[in-house]
Amino acid sequence: MAAPNREEQIRRLVYELQLMQGTAETLQQRLQVLQTAITDLRVADNSLRALSDAEEGTPVLVPTGGGTFINASLGNLETVIVGIGANVSVEMSLDEAREDVSGRLKEVEKASQSVQQQLGQILSQIEVHQERFNKLGAELRGEAPGV
Secondary structure, three states: OOHHHHHHHHHHHHHHHHHHHHHHHHHHHHHHHHHHHHHHHHHHHHHHHHHHOOOOOOEEEEEEEOOEEEEEEOOOOOEEEEEEEOOEEEEEEHHHHHHHHHHHHHHHHHHHHHHHHHHHHHHHHHHHHHHHHHHHHHHHOOOOOOO
16 A cells, blocks of 8 residues: 555544544533433432422421522422423422423433443544554554555
């Protein structure tokens, strides 16, 4: 194989590696967002589950941010307000809210698994391309026999 052909293959591999690395970074960022959503939904799910057994007037600590809390008492739990996105919230029964949060949690977990699978595939492709790049580079330097 002629050296110019190898050089062209190396250029192509470098370009493809850059594209794949960008894709991997995007997938990692998406995975991070999904993991944050999973954590939030699990907290909500656990909270709603715990509240379903609580009675009106039960003392609770309400987080106010920055690691601070206030003492409060539970009010009427027949309905709760649930954010549905785009700064829109709706009132639902406690059971409906639990179903909604549980359903969203399952969807986000499924999306997370899909992104993890895609990331694994792209990382495998990067590894294969990197090995090919290293082999072609060694051939150009005369360190390995030709293909």
